[in-house]
Amino acid sequence: MIFNDLRQYLATLTELGQLKTIDGASCDLEIGAITELASFRKSCPAVLFDSIKGHPKGFRVLTNFLSNRLRERLVFGVSNDLTDPEAVLYWKGRLKNYDPIKPVEVKDGPIKENVFQDSAVDLTKLPWPKWHERDGGPYICATSSVTRDLESGYINVGSYRFMLLGKNKIVAHIGSGHHGDVIRKNIGPRASLVRSRFVSVKSRRC
Numbered sequence: 001m002i003f004n005d006l007r008q009y010l011a012t013l014t015e016l017g018q019l020k021t022i023d024g025a026s027c028d029l030e031i032g033a034i035t036e037l038a039s040f041r042k043s044c045p046a047v048l049f050d051s052i053k054g055h056p057k058g059f060r061v062l063t064n065f066l067s068n069r070l071r072e073r074l075v076f077g078v079s080n081d082l083t084d085p086e087a088v089l090y091w092k093g094r095l096k097n098y099d100p101i102k103p104v105e106v107k108d109g110p111i112k113e114n115v116f117q118d119s120a121v122d123l124t125k126l127p128w129p130k131w132h133e134r135d136g137g138p139y140i141c142a143t144s145s146v147t148r149d150l151e152s153g154y155i156n157v158g159s160y161r162f163m164l165l166g167k168n169k170i171v172a173h174i175g176s177g178h179h180g181d182v183i184r185k186n187i188g189p190r191a192s193l194v195r196s197r198f199v200s201v202k203s204r205r206c
């Protein structure tokens with residue numbers, strides 16, 4: 001099955017009983033602790049936090065969304081009827097015939113539903129969980145971070161976790177050698193984070 005967006009994936013998880021929704025949790029350690037507990041359960045559900053303390057309903061945090069065999073297979077389009085060795089062979093075949101779809105440039109799209117610029121940027125409006133007691137701050141993990149090399153124009157997307165420092169300030173550690181890091185080194189302080197789509201994730205493999 002191919003999912004057009006995260007909402008469609010969540011609807012499928014609900015149908016399959018793979019999603020637990022929790023209202024009213026706090027970003028301060030509670031979301032982290034509940035996620036940890038859920039990941040140790042045999043059912044190991046994905047968890048969707050809504051009505052998070054201090055945030056309006058709809059500002060949600062999703063965790064554990066890939067953390068069991070069934071959910072991984074759903075996302076990668078691998079049938080659950082296959083044994084593990086068969087699944088590996090199937091995946092190898094898919095990679096051999098990998099034929100990426102060329103991008104089509106469009107003027108608009110759902111990604112632009114919410115655009116905040118300049119002084120309107122206030123990242124604290126999003127729920128940023130502090131996962132563990134001794135974390136340096138609150139983090140969002142599974143981001144899609146689009147960066148552009150200002151000299152060559154090359155555009156890259158990578159997933160890097162961000163720590164919140166202020167209303168319009170985040171810090172990311174991009175591993176050495178990652179394309180995002182090459183762009184950062186090429187451009188230095190002029191590195192431009194074009195846009196970032198946040199999906200928060202913390203997961204333990206079950």
Ligand SMILES: Cc1cc2nc3c(=O)[nH]c(=O)nc-3n(C[C@H](O)[C@H](O)[C@H](O)COP(=O)(O)O)c2cc1C
Binds near residue numbers: 173177
């Ligand atoms: C949930 C998640 C979080 C990640 N966090 C980081 C991170 O904080 N820093 C990092 O360098 N890579 C992180 N990665 C791995 C990179 O996204 C991955 O290596 C990617 O291929 C890097 O892209 P790039 O080479 O285009 O920069 C993360 C991956 C996932 C799935």
